[in-house]
Amino acid sequence: MNSQLPILLVIVPLLAAPLCLFIKKPTLVWLFASIVSVLALLFSLIILSQVWETGELVYSLGGWQAPIGIEYRIDLLNAYLSVIVAALACICLLAAYKSIGEEIKKGKQTLFYVTFLLCLAGMLGVVVTGDVFNLFVFMEIAALSSYVLIAMGKNRKALIASLTYLLVGTLGATFILIGIGLVYMLTGSLNMQDLSVLLLSAPQSNTLFTAFTFFFVGTCLKLALFPLHWWLPNAYTYAPSIVSVFLAATATKIAIYILLRVIFSLFGSEFSYHTLPLQNILMTLGLAGILVCSVIAIFQQDLKQIFAYSSVAQVAYMMLALGMNNISGLMATLLHLFNHALMKGALFLALACIMYRLKSVQLSDIAGLGWQMPWTMAAIVIAGFSLIGLPLTVGFISKWYMLLASFENAWQPIALVILFGSLLAAVYIWRIVEKAYFSPLTTNNQHIKEAPLALLVPTWLLVLANLYFGIDTRFSLSISLHTAQMLLGVAP
Amino acid sequence: MSLAFIHISILCFLLVTVLAIVRMRDLLAVVMLLSIYSLLSACFFVVMDAVDVAFTEAAVGIGISTLLLLSTLALTKRFERPHRTEPVLALFLVLTTGALLVYGTLQMPPFGSASAPAHQHVAAYYIEQSFLDTGIANMVTSVLASYRGYDTLGELMVIFTAGIGVLALLELKTDTKVSRKTEIPAPMAAHHILRIVSKMLIPFILMFALYVQFHGDFGPGGGFQAGVIFSSAIVLYTMVFGLDAALKVISFAWLRFFAALGGLVFGATGVLALVSGKNFLDYHALAEDPIRAQHLGVLLVEVGVGITVAAVIILVFMSFTRQMAENGKA
Amino acid sequence: MNILESFNYWIVMALMMCGLYIMIAQGNLIKKIVGLTIFQTSVFIFYISMAKVTGATAPIIKEGLELYSNPLPHVLILTAIVVGISTTALALALVIRIRQAYGTIEEDEIRAKDRLE
Numbered sequence: 031m032n033s034q035l036p037i038l039l040v041i042v043p044l045l046a047a048p049l050c051l052f053i054k055k056p057t058l059v060w061l062f063a064s065i066v067s068v069l070a071l072l073f074s075l076i077i078l079s080q081v082w083e084t085g086e087l088v089y090s091l092g093g094w095q096a097p098i099g100i101e102y103r104i105d106l107l108n109a110y111l112s113v114i115v116a117a118l119a120c121i122c123l124l125a126a127y128k129s130i131g132e133e134i135k136k137g138k139q140t141l142f143y144v145t146f147l148l149c150l151a152g153m154l155g156v157v158v159t160g161d162v163f164n165l166f167v168f169m170e171i172a173a174l175s176s177y178v179l180i181a182m183g184k185n186r187k188a189l190i191a192s193l194t195y196l197l198v199g200t201l202g203a204t205f206i207l208i209g210i211g212l213v214y215m216l217t218g219s220l221n222m223q224d225l226s227v228l229l230l231s232a233p234q235s236n237t238l239f240t241a242f243t244f245f246f247v248g249t250c251l252k253l254a255l256f257p258l259h260w261w262l263p264n265a266y267t268y269a270p271s272i273v274s275v276f277l278a279a280t281a282t283k284i285a286i287y288i289l290l291r292v293i294f295s296l297f298g299s300e301f302s303y304h305t306l307p308l309q310n311i312l313m314t315l316g317l318a319g320i321l322v323c324s325v326i327a328i329f330q331q332d333l334k335q336i337f338a339y340s341s342v343a344q345v346a347y348m349m350l351a352l353g354m355n356n357i358s359g360l361m362a363t364l365l366h367l368f369n370h371a372l373m374k375g376a377l378f379l380a381l382a383c384i385m386y387r388l389k390s391v392q393l394s395d396i397a398g399l400g401w402q403m404p405w406t407m408a409a410i411v412i413a414g415f416s417l418i419g420l421p422l423t424v425g426f427i428s429k430w431y432m433l434l435a436s437f438e439n440a441w442q443p444i445a446l447v448i449l450f451g452s453l454l455a456a457v458y459i460w461r462i463v464e465k466a467y468f469s470p471l472t473t474n475n476q477h478i479k480e481a482p483l484a485l486l487v488p489t490w491l492l493v494l495a496n497l498y499f500g501i502d503t504r505f506s507l508s509i510s511l512h513t514a515q516m517l518l519g520v521a522p
Numbered sequence: 523m524s525l526a527f528i529h530i531s532i533l534c535f536l537l538v539t540v541l542a543i544v545r546m547r548d549l550l551a552v553v554m555l556l557s558i559y560s561l562l563s564a565c566f567f568v569v570m571d572a573v574d575v576a577f578t579e580a581a582v583g584i585g586i587s588t589l590l591l592l593s594t595l596a597l598t599k600r601f602e603r604p605h606r607t608e609p610v611l612a613l614f615l616v617l618t619t620g621a622l623l624v625y626g627t628l629q630m631p632p633f634g635s636a637s638a639p640a641h642q643h644v645a646a647y648y649i650e651q652s653f654l655d656t657g658i659a660n661m662v663t664s665v666l667a668s669y670r671g672y673d674t675l676g677e678l679m680v681i682f683t684a685g686i687g688v689l690a691l692l693e694l695k696t697d698t699k700v701s702r703k704t705e706i707p708a709p710m711a712a713h714h715i716l717r718i719v720s721k722m723l724i725p726f727i728l729m730f731a732l733y734v735q736f737h738g739d740f741g742p743g744g745g746f747q748a749g750v751i752f753s754s755a756i757v758l759y760t761m762v763f764g765l766d767a768a769l770k771v772i773s774f775a776w777l778r779f780f781a782a783l784g785g786l787v788f789g790a791t792g793v794l795a796l797v798s799g800k801n802f803l804d805y806h807a808l809a810e811d812p813i814r815a816q817h818l819g820v821l822l823v824e825v826g827v828g829i830t831v832a833a834v835i836i837l838v839f840m841s842f843t844r845q846m847a848e849n850g851k852a
Numbered sequence: 853m854n855i856l857e858s859f860n861y862w863i864v865m866a867l868m869m870c871g872l873y874i875m876i877a878q879g880n881l882i883k884k885i886v887g888l889t890i891f892q893t894s895v896f897i898f899y900i901s902m903a904k905v906t907g908a909t910a911p912i913i914k915e916g917l918e919l920y921s922n923p924l925p926h927v928l929i930l931t932a933i934v935v936g937i938s939t940t941a942l943a944l945a946l947v948i949r950i951r952q953a954y955g956t957i958e959e960d961e962i963r964a965k966d967r968l969e
Contacts, residue, residue: 034796034801034802037796037801037802041789041792041793041802044675044679044789045785045786045789045793047679047682048682048781048782048783048785048786049782049786051778051779051781051782052779052782089801090801091671091672091801091802091803092668092669092670092671092672092801092802092803092804092805093795093800093801093803093804093805093806094668094669097643097644098644098647098648098669099669099670100670100672100673138690141686141689141690142690144686145683145686145687145690148679148682148683148686151679152679155676163670163673163928163931164672164673164676167673167676167677167680167931167935168676170680170935170938170939171676171679171680171683174680174683174684174687174938174939174942175683175687177687177942177946178683178686178687178690178691178942181687181690181691181946181949182690182691186950186953186954187966189946189949189950189953190950190954190962190966192946193881193943193946193947193950196939196942196943196946197875197884197885197888197943200888200892200939201872201875201888201891204891204892204895207895207932208895208898210928211895211898211899211902211925212626214640214902214924214925215630215631215638215639215640215902216631216639216640217639217640217643218639218640218641218642218643218644218645219643219644220644220924232639233629235629236625236626236627236628236629237626237627237629237630239625239626240622240623240625240626241626243622244622529860530859533859533860533863533897534863536863536867536897537863537866537867537870540866540867540870540871540890541870543870543874543886543890544870544873544874544878549880549882549883552882552883552886553886556886556889556890559890559893560893563893563896563897566897566900567900570900570901570903570904570921571903571904571905571908571909571910571911571920571921572900572903572904572910572921572925572926572929573910573912574926574930575896575900575926575929575930575933578930578933578934579893579896579933582933582934582937583893583933583937586937587889587937587940590940590941590944591882591885591886591940591944593944594882594944594947594948595882597948597951598882598947598948598951598957599957602878602879602880602882602883602958603879603880603958603961609873609876609877611876612873612876612877613873613877615872615876616869616872616873616876617869619868619869619872620865620868620869623865623868624865627858627861627862627865630858630861632858633858633859633860633861633901633904634904634905634906635905635906636905636906636907636908636919638902640902640903640922640925641905641922644924645922645923645924648923648924649911649920649922649923652913653913659912659913659914660911660912660913661911661912661913661920661923662911662912662923662926662927662930665923665924665927666927666930670927673927673931674931676931677930677931677934677935680934680935680938681934681937681938683938684937684938684939684941684942685941687941687942687945688941688942688945691942691945691946691949692945692948692949693949740912741912742910742912746930746934831934838941838945841945842944842945842948845948
C-alpha cells in the first residue's frame with residue numbers, strides 16, 4: 031500500500047469525480063468529495079514524511095520504466111506542494127457546504143463538486159509527475175476545470191472573466207507545448223530526469239534558447255506575472271467565493287512550481303539565468319508588479335478585487351525573490367508558496383463569510399461590520415497583518431527572507447521597495463479595517479449576524495495556521511532550506 | 523519528389539486558407555474555411571505518415587469542431603462587426619513571437635533526417651521493441667494505450683471535464699421532456715433523400731465505429747476515432763429526425779452515465795493492476811501470458827475511451843441543440 | 853534541398869502568427885476561438901513534421917518494411933487534439949452563455965456594458 035501512495039494521491043480524486051455522478055443528493059456528493067479530499071491530504075502528508083526520511087520516491091506507471099513509460103518522481107518540492115494543494119482543498123470543501131449551497135443552484139451543485147475534484151486531481155497530477163507531457167495533460171485538466179468553476183459565479187462578468195482566462199490559459203499551455211516539442215526535438219525524451227542530463231550535453235543552440243523562452247512565457251502567462259496578469263483580477267473576483275479561495279491559494283502556485291522545475295530541473299540554473307537575462311527580467315517585472323498592483327488595490331471598491339490585485343503583487347514578490355538567484359531568495363519564494371496560500375486562503379474565506387451574510391463584498395457595504403461579525407473581521411485583520419508582514423505571522427517570515435536575499439546581493443534599494451510594498455499593503459488593509467470598525471453602522475447591516483460555524487471554523491483554521499507557522503517555523507523553514515539547496519545543487 | 527511537391531502545396535493551401543480566415547467577416551464562411559483547413563491538415567498528416575493522427579484530425583477537426591461552431595453561430599450572430607482601431611500592439615506581439623520562432627528554427631535538426639535526436643533513444647526503443655513487448659502492430663496504439671496509457675487516462679478526463687463543463691454552464695432543463703410548445707420540427711424533415719439515405723447509412727456508420735474501435739491494434743484506429751464516428755451517427759440522426767426522437771434513443775441521464783462509465787472502466791483496469799500488487803495500469807497483472815495481457819489491457823482501456831468520447835460528444839451536441847430548442851430557433 | 857528542409861517550419865510559424873493575431877486583434881469572440889484553434893493546430897503540424905523520417909512509412913509494423921516514422925509525436929498530438937476540442941467545446945458554451953447574458957459577442961461592446969454597471 032505504501033509504495034502505491036504516489037499514484038493513489040492522484041487517482042483517488044481523479045476517479046472519484048465521475049463516481050460523484052452516480053450519487054443523487056448534493057449533500058451526499060459534498061460528503062463524498064470531502065472524504066476524498068481528506069484522503070488526499072492524508073496521502074500527501076505520508077508521502078512528505080517518507081520523502082523527508084528516505085529521499086526521492088519513484089513510481090513507474092504501467093510497469094514500464096522511464097523513459098519508456100511515464101514515471102512519478104517525488105522529491106521535497108513535489109511533496110511540499112502536494113500538501114499545500116490537498117490541505118487547501120480540504121478546507122475549501124469543509125466551507126463549501128454552506129457557501130456553495132448559497133451561491134450555486136441546487137441542480138448544479140453536484141456538477142460543482144465533480145469539477146472541483148477534477149481540479150484537485152489535475153493540480154496534484156501536475157505536482158507529482160516526472161514526465162513533461164504528463165505535466166501538460168494534467169495541467170489542462172486543472173485549467174479546464176478552473177474555467178468551469180469560475181464561470182459558475184452568479185454575476186455575468188464571471189462568464190467573460192472565465193473566457194478571458196480560457197484564452198490566455200490555453201495560449202500559455204500551447205506555448206508550453208511548443209517548448210516541450212522543441213525540447214523533445216533536441217533530445218528525444220520526455221522524462222524530466224532524463225532531459226536534465228541530455229539538455230546539458232545538447233549543443234548550445236538557438237533552439238534551446240527558443241525552447242526555454244517559450245516555457246518561460248507560457249508559465250508566466252499562467253502565473254500572472256505583471257504585465258501578463260490582466261486575466262486574474264476579474265477571474266478571482268467574480269468566481270463563486272469558495273472557488274476564489276481555492277484558486278487564489280493554489281492556481282498560481284502550480285504555475286510557479288512548473289517554472290521552478292523548468293529553470294532548475296530541466297535546464298539547470300546555470301543555463302537558465304544566463305541564456306535570458308532572467309535575473310533582470312524577474313526582478314524588474316517583480317518590482318513593477320509589487321508597486322503597480324498594490325497601488326491599484328488601494329483604489330478598488332470591491333473587497334475581492336482588492337485581494338485579487340494583492341495576489342498579483344504577492345506573485346510579483348515571489349518572482350522578485352526568484353530573480354535574486356541565491357539560497358535566501360529561493361527559500362523566500364518557496365516559503366511564500368506556503369505562506370501566501372495560508373494568507374489568501376484565510377482572507378478569501380473571510381470574504382466568503384461576508385458574502386454569505388451580506389450577499390455583497392463592496393467596501394461601502396461593510397460599514398460597521400466589525401462589531402456585527404467580530405470573528406470574521408478579526409480574521410481579516412490577522413490575515414491582513416500576515417499580508418503586510420508583521421512579526422508573529424507567516425508573512426513576516428517570507429518578507430524576512432526576501433530582505434535577507436537582497437542584502438546578500440548587496441541590493442539595498444530592493445529591500446526598500448519590499449518594505450514600501452508592505453506599507454502599500456498596510457494602506458489597503460487599513461481601508462478595510464477603518465470601514466469595518468470605525469464607520470457608523472448602516473441600517474442594512476444592523477441585523478447581520480455572525481457567519482455560521484461551518485464557515486468560521488475553516489477560516490479560523492487558516493488564520494491560526496498563519497499564526498502558528500509564523501511562530502513555530504521549523505516545518506516551512508526546514509523544507510524550504512533543503513528544497514532550495516537541492517534545486518540549486520548546493521550540498522546541505 | 524512528387525511527394526515533396528504534394529506536401530509543399532498542401533502547406534501553401536493551408537496558409538492561404540488561414541489568411542482568408544483573418545480577413546473574412548462572414549463567420550459562416552470562416553467556419554467553413556476552418557473545416558477546409560482541418561481537411562488539408564488531415565491530408566498533410568497522411569503525407570507525413572501520421573495516419574492515426576490524420577484519422578483523428580479528420581473526425582474531430584472536420585466533424586465535431588465544425589458542428590459545434592455552426593451550432594454556436596446559430597445561437598449568436600453570423601457576421602462580425604468591423605473593427606475600427608489599428609491593432610498595433612497585436613502586430614508587435616505577433617511579430618516578436620514570429621521573430622523568436624525564426625531565430626529558433628535556424629539551428630533545428632533538418633526535416634526528415636533519420637539521425638535527428640528526436641528519433642533516437644525512446645522512439646528507437648518503441649520501433650524495435652514494441653511488437654515484442656505488446657504484440658500490437660500499430661506502434662501508436664501500443665504507445666498510446668500501454669507505454670503512455672496514463673496520459674490517455676488524463677486526456678479522457680480532459681474530455682470528460684469538457685462534457686461536465688458544458689452541462690454545468692448551459693442552463694437547460696434536461697430532466698423534463700421538451701414540451702409541445704417548444705418542440706421544433708426536425709430541421710431536415712423536408713429533405714426526403716437525406717431521410718432515406720440516413721436511415722440506411724446509420725447502422726453502417728455504427729458498425730464502422732465498432733470496426734475502428736477494435737481494429738486499432740492492426741491499423742489506424744482506436745478508441746477516440748471510434749467514439750467520434752459513433753457519435754456522428756447519433757448526431758446525424760438528431761439532425762435529420764429531430765432532438766425529441768434522438769432523446770428517445772438515448773436520454774441525457776444515460777449520456778451522463780456513459781460519460782462517467784468510460785472513465786471508470788479505464789480507471790478500473792488500472793486499479794485491477796494495483797489490487798494484484800503491481801503498479802497502476804500494469805497490464806501484466808491481467809493475464810499469465812504477457813502478450814495476451816497487453817492485448818487485454820489495451821482492449822479494455824480503448825473501450826473505456828470509446829464509450830466516454832462518444833457519450834461526451836453526443837452530450838455536448840445535444841446540449842447545444844437543446845439550447846437552440848429552448849431559444850425557439852430551429 | 854535547403855528550402856525543403858525548413859519549409860514545413862516556416863509555414864508552421866506563419867500559421868502560428870496568423871492564429872495569434874486573430875486571437876489578440878479581432879474582437880468577435882467566435883473569431884478569437886477560431887484563432888485559438890488555428891494556433892493549436894499549427895503546433896500539431898510542427899510536431900508531426902518533426903516526426904517524419906524521409907523514405908519511411910507509417911508506424912504500423914508490416915513484414916518487409918524497415919524504416920518507420922517516429923510514433924511518439926503522433927501519440928502526443930492525438931492527446932493534444934482531444935485537449936484542443938475539449939477547450940473549444942467549453943469556450944463555445946461560454947460564448948453561448950455570454951450572448952444570453954450580454955446580447956452581444958463583440959468584445960468591445962461587452963466591455964462597454966461592463967463599464968456602465
